[in-house]
Amino acid sequence: MARRFDIRRQTGFTTIAMIVFFALYLPIAVLVVFAFNAGDSLSVWEGFSLHWFERAMENGAVIDASLRSLQIAGVAAVVATIAATMAALATTRTEPYPGLTFKYAFINQPLMIPEIVTAVALLIFFSRIKIWTGYDGLAYLIVAHTAFCVPFAYLPIRARLESMDLTLERAAADLYATPWNTFRYVTLPLLWPGILAGFMLAFVISLDDVVITNFVKSGGQDTLPTYMLGQMRRAITPEMNAISAVFLLISIAIVTVFFFVNRKRA
Amino acid sequence: MAERDALSLIEAERRRDIRSRWLLSTPALLIILFAALGPLFIVLVYSFLTPGDYGDVKWTFSTEGWVSVFLQRDIFDDTLTIADAHLTIFWRSIKLSLMTTVVTLIVGFPTAYFIATRSERTRELWLFLITIPFWTNLLIRTLAMLVVIRNEGLINTMLIRFGLIDQPLQMLFTDGAILAGMVYVYLPLMVLPLYASMEKLDFRLIEAGYDLYATPFRVLTRIIIPLVKPGMIAGSILVFIPSLGAYVTPSILGGGKNLMIGNLIELQFGAGRNWPLGSALSIALMLIVMVALLAYVRNAGSSGVKHG
Amino acid sequence: MPERNSVEIKSVSKVFGFGEYAVAAVDHVSVSIRENEFFTLLGPSGCGKTTLLRLIAGFEFPSRGEIVLAGENIAAMPPYKRPINTVFQNYALFPHMTVAENIGFGLQMLGRPKAEISARVSEMLKLVRMEHLAGRRTSQISGGQQQRVALARALAPQPKVLLLDEPLSALDYKLRKEMQIELKRLQAETGITFIFVTHDQEEALTMSDRIAVMSSGKILQIGSPHDIYDTPADRFVADFIGETNFLAAKVIAPGEGNATVELASGLTLNASAGPGLSAGDAATVVVRPEHASLSRPDAAIVLPALSGAVSNVVYFGTDTHYHVHLDGGETFIVRSQNRVMRHDPFETGDPVKVVFEPGAARVLRT
Numbered sequence: 001m002a003r004r005f006d007i008r009r010q011t012g013f014t015t016i017a018m019i020v021f022f023a024l025y026l027p028i029a030v031l032v033v034f035a036f037n038a039g040d041s042l043s044v045w046e047g048f049s050l051h052w053f054e055r056a057m058e059n060g061a062v063i064d065a066s067l068r069s070l071q072i073a074g075v076a077a078v079v080a081t082i083a084a085t086m087a088a089l090a091t092t093r094t095e096p097y098p099g100l101t102f103k104y105a106f107i108n109q110p111l112m113i114p115e116i117v118t119a120v121a122l123l124i125f126f127s128r129i130k131i132w133t134g135y136d137g138l139a140y141l142i143v144a145h146t147a148f149c150v151p152f153a154y155l156p157i158r159a160r161l162e163s164m165d166l167t168l169e170r171a172a173a174d175l176y177a178t179p180w181n182t183f184r185y186v187t188l189p190l191l192w193p194g195i196l197a198g199f200m201l202a203f204v205i206s207l208d209d210v211v212i213t214n215f216v217k218s219g220g221q222d223t224l225p226t227y228m229l230g231q232m233r234r235a236i237t238p239e240m241n242a243i244s245a246v247f248l249l250i251s252i253a254i255v256t257v258f259f260f261v262n263r264k265r266a
Numbered sequence: 267m268a269e270r271d272a273l274s275l276i277e278a279e280r281r282r283d284i285r286s287r288w289l290l291s292t293p294a295l296l297i298i299l300f301a302a303l304g305p306l307f308i309v310l311v312y313s314f315l316t317p318g319d320y321g322d323v324k325w326t327f328s329t330e331g332w333v334s335v336f337l338q339r340d341i342f343d344d345t346l347t348i349a350d351a352h353l354t355i356f357w358r359s360i361k362l363s364l365m366t367t368v369v370t371l372i373v374g375f376p377t378a379y380f381i382a383t384r385s386e387r388t389r390e391l392w393l394f395l396i397t398i399p400f401w402t403n404l405l406i407r408t409l410a411m412l413v414v415i416r417n418e419g420l421i422n423t424m425l426i427r428f429g430l431i432d433q434p435l436q437m438l439f440t441d442g443a444i445l446a447g448m449v450y451v452y453l454p455l456m457v458l459p460l461y462a463s464m465e466k467l468d469f470r471l472i473e474a475g476y477d478l479y480a481t482p483f484r485v486l487t488r489i490i491i492p493l494v495k496p497g498m499i500a501g502s503i504l505v506f507i508p509s510l511g512a513y514v515t516p517s518i519l520g521g522g523k524n525l526m527i528g529n530l531i532e533l534q535f536g537a538g539r540n541w542p543l544g545s546a547l548s549i550a551l552m553l554i555v556m557v558a559l560l561a562y563v564r565n566a567g568s569s570g571v572k573h574g
Numbered sequence: 575m576p577e578r579n580s581v582e583i584k585s586v587s588k589v590f591g592f593g594e595y596a597v598a599a600v601d602h603v604s605v606s607i608r609e610n611e612f613f614t615l616l617g618p619s620g621c622g623k624t625t626l627l628r629l630i631a632g633f634e635f636p637s638r639g640e641i642v643l644a645g646e647n648i649a650a651m652p653p654y655k656r657p658i659n660t661v662f663q664n665y666a667l668f669p670h671m672t673v674a675e676n677i678g679f680g681l682q683m684l685g686r687p688k689a690e691i692s693a694r695v696s697e698m699l700k701l702v703r704m705e706h707l708a709g710r711r712t713s714q715i716s717g718g719q720q721q722r723v724a725l726a727r728a729l730a731p732q733p734k735v736l737l738l739d740e741p742l743s744a745l746d747y748k749l750r751k752e753m754q755i756e757l758k759r760l761q762a763e764t765g766i767t768f769i770f771v772t773h774d775q776e777e778a779l780t781m782s783d784r785i786a787v788m789s790s791g792k793i794l795q796i797g798s799p800h801d802i803y804d805t806p807a808d809r810f811v812a813d814f815i816g817e818t819n820f821l822a823a824k825v826i827a828p829g830e831g832n833a834t835v836e837l838a839s840g841l842t843l844n845a846s847a848g849p850g851l852s853a854g855d856a857a858t859v860v861v862r863p864e865h866a867s868l869s870r871p872d873a874a875i876v877l878p879a880l881s882g883a884v885s886n887v888v889y890f891g892t893d894t895h896y897h898v899h900l901d902g903g904e905t906f907i908v909r910s911q912n913r914v915m916r917h918d919p920f921e922t923g924d925p926v927k928v929v930f931e932p933g934a935a936r937v938l939r940t
Binding site for chain 1: 658
């Protein structure tokens with residue numbers, strides 16, 4: 001029987017897509033598999049072992065950097081999400097008003113500038129402040145992370161707000177809800193998935209950052225990515241694979257949650 | 267008079283609304299001003315200062331930073347010649363970024379189309395699969411690429427084991443390695459906007475195309491591509507801009523020799539100890555990005571009108 | 575008992591845009607809506623009816639004029655302070671609340687005690703016959719049920735006025751018919767003033783006590799469905815409501831509420847007339863299709879008659895429309911009810927006479 005004509009079919013597209021997915025996952029798969037290698041090779045299998053995970057867990061520098069990463073990402077994501085939620089409420093669902101376009105441009109600015117430029121700018125700026133104040137704690141990293149997290153948190157929250165039916169809030173006002181009650185009982189519950197998505201996006205973006213962190217950090221303030229970057233310039237052992245595997249697992253867990261939160265809106 | 271009262275009340279209400287909107291956006295604006303946008307102006311200022319002896323700057327005005335972006339001064343006789351090294355790096359950055367954009371577009375287009383034409387349920391899964399790398403640490407993805415292509419890596423090990431080669435192929439520390447790494451790392455940034463515009467594609471238009479005697483290839487070039495052009499442009503800009511400023515991928519896969527602009531900038535703040543030059547290079551990079559963005563905005567503006 | 579006014583709209587205008595782009599969506603509209611009245615704003619889309627409704631609800635504020643409710647000008651009052659509730663076109667039910675929570679929302683916002691709220695919610699659920707679905711999410715019920723919940727939610731706080739913004743437009747034909755009757759029942763049972771917005775003339779005619787026909791931001795005519803249909807005040811109203819034949823004429827003698835005119839065919843007739851006619855003016859005579867009938871040209875007829883030939887016959891089930899090409903060149907549609915026994919039907923090409931009583935005709939300004 002002849003194959004039914006499929007209007008969507010384009011010759012070769014499926015093959016290319018399959019190759020892309022394969023190529024996308026092969027290196028990651030290899031990376032994860034060799035985290036369980038008994039020997040210290042990254043390409044010759046010498047048997048299964050959890051040895052490298054144990055090594056990583058016992059490595060004080062790794063634990064230290066991981067905790068610092070989580071600490072920075074946690075604080076930066078919370079602050080950025082709150083600021084982004086407020087900004088999203090201020091910039092959506094209104095007739096254009098003076099300064100609205102300016103705000104859009106301003107909030108999205110960190111997305112438009114190459115990271116290396118922002119990194120250099122912060123290096124210069126913060127090194128001045130460090131000299132003036134003598135303070136060289138974590139606050140610099142947290143502030144820097146918060147700033148580049150704001151646009152990432154802002155995007156899903158704004159999208160959610162814009163897809164929200166304005167008549168729902170009108171209905172609330174019609175039913176005697178004051179502006180504050182309208183926000184509390186209608187806007188916020190409906191916005192919540194967007195806020196959650198924004199928070200997770202901000203959290204992951206902060207957790208993943210290498211460039212800005214590498215330039216802004218003071219001595220002894222390695223985050224997990226900058227620690228890994230430092231190690232990668234030396235000899236690479238499967239310990240790196242083990243760290244990466246755990247990191248991957250966390251990312252996948254977050255993206256899974258994000259995916260389901262976002263899907264609910266449909 | 268009552269009319270006037272009502273009017274001024276409405277006007278007052280509107281002004282109050284705008285004021286509270288400014289108040290609400292203040293925290294976000296302040297954070298970005300303080301830790302993203304504001305410091306850029308300091309970079310601009312620094313690009314016109316004199317390098318300090320151990321990094322940092324001396325507060326004397328100088329255009330030397332900008333001059334040495336493209337020219338180099340001979341140590342002995344002060345003559346200026348074209349800075350070949352810098353030009354090579356600029357050229358490599360632009361070339362590799364354009365190539366990355368083109369390659370991701372060529373392989374990303376069929377991939378996005380494949381996802382967009384799946385059934386409602388499996389589409390979610392494929393989308394999920396393309397999203398995971400997007401959320402995965404860029405460093406880890408670069409490391410994964412490094413592990414596969416280095417001399418002791420998977421590819422070389424396999425090739426030697428099967429007797430196809432005797433000596434490992436030198437793939438790492440080449441422009442090709444940087445290109446492969448950037449394609450690998452930035453591909454999701456191309457696929458996602460492409461998918462977004464393909465998802466909205468009205469497949470009845472394709473039916474109409476076939477009904478009017480178009481071949482599959484004609485349908486692709488005359489119907490699908492024009493309709494998803496906004497997605498192609500958005501994806502290209504999303505890939506091009508980070509590629510141009512890439513730092514991690516070239517520094518790991520390109521080694522010490524195959525620098526891109528990002529590495530050149532870093533060098534000035536590290537071993538080079540030439541902060542004004544680094545600042546000038548940063549501003550130059552930003553200007554190139556701005557030009558690309560402006561081109562995008564103009565393009566998006568015109569194609570946005572056409573497709574609603 | 576004298577009828578009291580519920581909402582008075584006094585010379586209200588709403589202008590959108592500025593300068594030369596300014597458009598008056600509502601243009602100097604004045605109307606008094608009586609208590610316990612089913613009042614309909616009828617007009618084509620863009621006529622300003624929805625804007626007028628939003629001005630009454632408080633989602634927009636008038637550029638000019640007053641909206642008076644119970645003696646108070648509420649033109650600048652925010653919506654949450656107005657004792658007016660709305661049934662929205664897309665219902666605007668809160669998706670994160672149950673049916674019962676939706677209905678109780680208004681009372682909750684008014685700070686009523688819990689016991690009162692739950693009693694009132696049950697009462698409303700009963701009123702709209704939705705008791706069995708109280709705990710459902712609004713996304714889990716059908717369109718018709720959502721409609722009932724929206725009604726219950728808007729009625730629960732016992733507003734002085736209920737606004738309905740094309741609430742039936744999303745329902746299918748049968749359900750719409752049912753809801754028309756249901757709305758009338760609810761209005762009668764609650765005694766609340768209903769202000770209903772629609773573009774559907776049939777809906778307006780069947781449900782309303784009074785109708786205001788709007789076009790381009792202005793009210794053209796206010797009256798009972800009967801008045802609007804039988805004695806339209808101008809050509810637009812006659813054209814918008816129902817089907818009508820238009821015949822060109824010349825005014826010979828204008829009178830008090832009537833006029834003598836001469837049709838193009840030379841026929842002279844005296845009929846009821848709209849305002850603004852003077853002798854010698856060109857005018858339009860309107861005749862409803864169902865108020866005319868067809869005769870064979872040789873039949874003896876005492877009524878005014880126009881001769882012509884059948885150009886088209888369109889069968890509608892309940893009745894048949896005959897398109898008649900009049901001798902003067904105009905087309906006239908005659909609607910004839912179908913009966914089981916029908917002798918000698920007219921066919922395309924038959925020469926005929928169109929017959930109507932002078933009382934069926936109305937003279938209007940062109």
